[in-house]
Structure formats: C-alpha cells, structure tokens
Amino acid sequence: xxxxxxxxxxxxxxxxxxxxxxxxxxxxxxxxxxxxxxxxxxxxxxxxxxxxxxxxxxxxxxxxxxxxxxxxxxxxxxxxxxxxxxxxxxxxxxxxxxxxxxxxxxxxxxxxxxxxxxxxxxxxxxxxxxxxxxxxxxxxxxxxxxxxxxxxxxxxxxxxxxxxxxxxxxxxxxxxxxxxxxxxxxxxxxxxxxxxxxxxxxxxxxxxxxxxxxxxxxxxxxxxxxxxxxxxxxxxxxxxxxxxxxxxxxxxxxxxxxxxxxxxxxxxxxxxxxxxxxxxxxxxxxxxxxxxxxxxxxxxxxxxxxxxxxxxxxxxxxxxxxxxxxxxxxxxxxxxxxxxxxxxxxxxxxxxxxxxxxxxxxxxxxxxxxxxxxxxxxxxxxxxxxxxxxxxx
Amino acid sequence: xxxxxxxxxxxxxxxxxxxxxxxxxxxxxxxxxxxxxxxxxxxxxxxxxxxxxxxxxxxxxxxxxxxxxxxxxxxxxxxxxxxxxxxxxxxxxxxxxxxxxxxxxxxxxxxxxxxxxxxxxxxxxxxxxxxxxxxxxxxxxxxxxxxxxxx
Numbered sequence: 001x002x003x004x005x006x007x008x009x010x011x012x013x014x015x016x017x018x019x020x021x022x023x024x025x026x027x028x029x030x031x032x033x034x035x036x037x038x039x040x041x042x043x044x045x046x047x048x049x050x051x052x053x054x055x056x057x058x059x060x061x062x063x064x065x066x067x068x069x070x071x072x073x074x075x076x077x078x079x080x081x082x083x084x085x086x087x088x089x090x091x092x093x094x095x096x097x098x099x100x101x102x103x104x105x106x107x108x109x110x111x112x113x114x115x116x117x118x119x120x121x122x123x124x125x126x127x128x129x130x131x132x133x134x135x136x137x138x139x140x141x142x143x144x145x146x147x148x149x150x151x152x153x154x155x156x157x158x159x160x161x162x163x164x165x166x167x168x169x170x171x172x173x174x175x176x177x178x179x180x181x182x183x184x185x186x187x188x189x190x191x192x193x194x195x196x197x198x199x200x201x202x203x204x205x206x207x208x209x210x211x212x213x214x215x216x217x218x219x220x221x222x223x224x225x226x227x228x229x230x231x232x233x234x235x236x237x238x239x240x241x242x243x244x245x246x247x248x249x250x251x252x253x254x255x256x257x258x259x260x261x262x263x264x265x266x267x268x269x270x271x272x273x274x275x276x277x278x279x280x281x282x283x284x285x286x287x288x289x290x291x292x293x294x295x296x297x298x299x300x301x302x303x304x305x306x307x308x309x310x311x312x313x314x315x316x317x318x319x320x321x322x323x324x325x326x327x328x329x330x331x332x333x334x335x336x337x338x339x340x341x342x343x344x345x346x347x348x349x350x351x352x353x354x355x356x357x358x359x360x361x362x363x364x365x366x367x368x369x370x371x372x373x374x375x376x377x378x379x380x381x382x383x384x385x386x387x388x389x390x391x392x393x
Numbered sequence: 394x395x396x397x398x399x400x401x402x403x404x405x406x407x408x409x410x411x412x413x414x415x416x417x418x419x420x421x422x423x424x425x426x427x428x429x430x431x432x433x434x435x436x437x438x439x440x441x442x443x444x445x446x447x448x449x450x451x452x453x454x455x456x457x458x459x460x461x462x463x464x465x466x467x468x469x470x471x472x473x474x475x476x477x478x479x480x481x482x483x484x485x486x487x488x489x490x491x492x493x494x495x496x497x498x499x500x501x502x503x504x505x506x507x508x509x510x511x512x513x514x515x516x517x518x519x520x521x522x523x524x525x526x527x528x529x530x531x532x533x534x535x536x537x538x539x540x541x542x543x544x
Binding site: 059068075095107116128131168298 | 441442443445446451452453454456458460468469482484486487490493494496497498499500502
C-alpha cells in the first residue's frame with residue numbers, strides 16, 4: 001500500500017508539473033519556521049530534557065486550476081519535532097478537486113487523493129506555524145503522537161457550503177486511511193513491537209455554523225477509525241485491533257480585541273488482543289480546552305489556555321492504572337492537564353515570533369501510549385517552553 | 394451673576410454648535426467604500442451576505458458561470474480596514490484566517506493583494522469578472538459600481 005501511495009504521488013506530481021506552464025493559474029506559497037524548545041522532566045520533545053532545536057517546519061504548496069471546476073493542489077513539508085512526530089519530508093496533501101455544484105447559495109466539491117483533516121478548528125493547518133494560536137497545540141485533542149494519523153486521509157473528501165437565513169454552513173465528510181511509518185508505530189505502541197500496524201479505515205464528518213453576520217461559530221464532528229496490528233517476529237505484542245470513536249464540539253468567538261476558542265471531545269477507545277490473547281479494553285476518554293487571545297495591537301497578541309485530558313472518564317485520577325499495573329505505572333499516566341501562556345509578535349510583513357510556556361500535570365499524552373515510559377516520565381508535574389521564528393509567503 | 398451664567402450658556406451653545414458642525418463636516422468628508430466590478434459582470438447590486446461570500450472565497454463564479462477574480466488591498470491599508478469592518482462586518486484578521494486556511498490546506502485560493510487604489514481600479518477594469526473596492530473618486534469608464542443591499 002505504501003508503494004502504491006508513493007507511485008500514485010509520483011504520477012500525480014508528474015502530471016502536476018506538466019500543467020505548471022501557466023503562471024496565471026499557478027499559485028505557489030510556503031513557510032519556513034525554526035525554533036528552540038525545552039521539555040523538562042518528560043520525553044515530550046527529547047529524552048534528555050535539554051534545550052533542543054528540534055522545532056523546524058518548512059513547507060511549499062502550490063495549486064493549479066485547469067478550469068472553473070477542476071483544480072489540483074499539493075503541499076510538501078519538512079518537519080523536525082523531536083519525539084513529537086517522525087522527522088523528515090512528507091507529502092502533506094496532494095489531491096484533485098472537482099467542483100460538483102456552484103449556485104448562489106450552494107458550493108459542493110469533492111477531493112480525491114491525500115486530503116487534509118478539515119474537521120477540527122486547527123487540524124487543516126496544524127503544521128503551518130503562522131496559522132496556529134501556539135507552537136504546541138492543546139494535546140487533549142491535537143495529540144502530537146497521533147499527528148500523522150490525524151493529519152488527513154488518503155481517500156475521498158466531500159465538502160458542501162451553503163448560506164441561508166440562519167447563516168453560513170459547512171458540511172465536511174472524509175473517508176480513507178493513512179500510512180503508519182515505523183517511527184510512528186514506535187511512538188504509538190513502543191519500540192519492542194516488531195509487527196505491522198495498519199490504519200484500516202477512517203471516517204469523519206463535521207458541521208460548522210456561523211450565524212448570519214455574527215462573530216460566533218459553532219461546530220461538531222464525529223470520527224470512527226479502525227486499526228489492526230499483525231504480530232511480527234519475536235514480538236512482545238500480539239495481533240489485535242483498535243477502534244477509536246470520537247465526538248467533538250467546538251466554539252469560536254472573534255471580536256475586535258478578543259478571540260475565544262474551545263473544543264471538547266469524548267473518545268471511546270476499544271482494544272482487542274494486542275497486549276495478550278483475549279485482552280479486552282473499552283475506555284472512554286474526555287478532554288478539551290478553553291483558549292483566549294487578546295489582540296494588544298495588530299502586531300502583538302497574548303494567549304492563555306487551559307487544556308484538560310482524562311484517559312478514562314471512570315478513572316479520572318488514574319488510580320486504576322496504578323492498581324492494575326501493580327504500581328509499575330503511576331496514576332498520573334491517566335491524565336494530562338496543561339496551562340499555557342504565550343505571545344505572538346508580528347514585527348514585519350509575513351514575519352513573526354511566537355513564544356510560550358506550558359505547565360503540565362500528568363503524562364497521559366506522552367509517547368508511547370500503549371506501553372508507558374515510566375523511566376523518562378517519572379514526574380507528575382513537568383513544564384515546557386518554546387520560541388519559534390516564522391516566515392511565510 | 395445671571396448675566397455671567399447667560400454668557401456661559403451662550404458660549405456652551407456656540408461651542409456645541411461648532412462641535413456638531415465639525416462632526417457633520419468630518420462625517421460628510423469621510424468617503425464611502427465603493428464595491429467595484431469589471432463591466433463584464435452582470436450584477437448591478439449585491440447583498441452584504443453575497444459580498445461576504447465572494448471575499449471569503451466561498452463563491453468563486455458569477456451567476457453566468459464567469460470566474461470571479463477578487464482583488465484586495467494590503468491589511469494596513471485604511472480602505473481595506475474600512476471595507477472589512479463597515480461593508481463585510483468582519484475584522485481584517487478574520488479574513489486573513491480564512492484566506493490562510495484556504496491557501497495552506499489546499500482548500501482554495503486567496504484574493505490577489507494590491508498596494509494601491511489606483512492599481513485596484515486598473516486591474517478591476519482590465520480583468521473580466523473582477524471585483525474590488527475603493528474609496529477614492531472613480532474617473533474610469535470601464536468600472537461599474539455595485540449597489541450594496543443592506544439587510
């Protein structure tokens with residue numbers, strides 16, 4: 001499947017370049033960002049907790065319009081994020097878009113190829129530094145260990161937009177899967193797993209509503225994702241399945257000086273076998289964040305955010321984890337709450353610097369998730385800071 | 394004493410009158426933002442919602458299937474700020490967010506950014522299906538001014 005994806009990407013790329021002879025229909029944009037980050041007393045960014053420059057994000061995108069209803073768009077990125085996600089180049093998105101309907105009040109289009117996740121507030125541009133409220137997004141929902149799986153799907157997307165007397169509406173649907181690299185697999189289930197982890201299917205829908213000429217936006221989304229694991233040689237894990245079902249609500253207020261955003265979710269995670277034959281786990285996690293941004297001026301923005309996450313809503317303090325592991329895994333692996341303050345200074349056209357500080361309680365969103373690293377993550381409380389300079393065009 | 398109070402009252406009246414005159418004078422001197430289109434565009438009037446759809450890039454073609462080319466001025470330009478807040482009812486940063494999402498997630502294209510109103514008038518007059526906005530007087534024949542229908 002991976003080979004097929006690569007060949008498809010290559011063919012689409014060649015086709016794309018063939019049509020890149022008309023400057024009028026061709027758009028090119030991109031971004032470059034480099035920063036410094038330190039996550040002390042946890043392995044969130046590095047194992048040793050030292051100051052790191054593993055905060056690099058570079059991307060170039062382009063779009064070509066064949067005619068009023070057919071266009072192609074693609075973006076390649078280079079990312080370095082330490083333990084947060086695998087380093088290196090990747091095709092972020094590359095798809096053909098076909099506009100099915102355009103009337104005075106309706107726009108319906110479909111995208112085929114590698115698509116972005118359009119369902120959450122920041123999911124479609126989570127790697128584009130200047131579009132984010134902070135360098136590190138709230139981990140309850142924008143779980144970096146799961147980044148490559150949540151970033152989008154190879155498959156099909158259907159998008160519909162309409163306006164009526166109640167306001168503007170967006171309906172989004174996506175179906176497909178994503179490729180899981182070896183490094184991503186290790187982040188998810190640990191280095192001792194020698195088998196193959198597959199993201200079988202991923203189905204998401206979302207609806208957004210902006211009341212007519214108002215400063216508010218409301219949205220909700222549903223996710224159903226299925227994974228399977230095939231045991232490898234000398235494997236400590238067993239063949240098994242995992243299912244994630246998520247429901248999310250979000251809210252956004254955009255005033256003259258204030259912006260307030262919130263997303264909350266409930267996620268049911270079902271695991272069968274995997275850890276040992278006939279192993280069964282059915283947990284429901286809950287999490288969400290409330291974020292406020294204050295625009296001191298058109299250049300300077302301040303940010304404050306509180307993010308909470310409980311791995312099991314019936315065991316919010318994680319005591320069951322400690323009991324079931326006979327004390328090997330501390331209870332704070334069952335939660336992760338994060339308070340963040342930050343600022344953004346746009347000091348020149350298309351250039352800005354972002355800085356932030358996070359105080360964190362708990363380690364539930366640290367890699368790997370199935371086999372917790374209790375040696376590197378031996379503190380209930382840890383903190384992190386990051387500074388990043390970014391340019392875009 | 395009464396004489397003094399009368400003088401004070403008269404002075405206050407005169408000052409208020411002057412302030413009102415200045416306020417109305419200033420008000421009448423603030424030029425309105427005009428939404429302009431290329432003469433190839435059939436529409437003579439547009440609702441605020443339609444204009445918002447067009448500048449949010451949610452509507453990309455006119456009713457006759459002609460492609461809409463959207464021109465905007467730089468964020469810092471006073472005309473852009475007035476157009477954004479007074480006509481669209483949005484803050485410039487909201488438009489920026491929408492356009493960034495389109496460009497960096499592949500969903501769509503952002504408007505073409507221009508530096509001056511002169512350039513805006515020139516480009517809109519030359520590009521079939523084009524739309525833009527200006528505050529300055531229009532001396533070109535090849536430009537149509539759209540009537541904005543309030544709610």
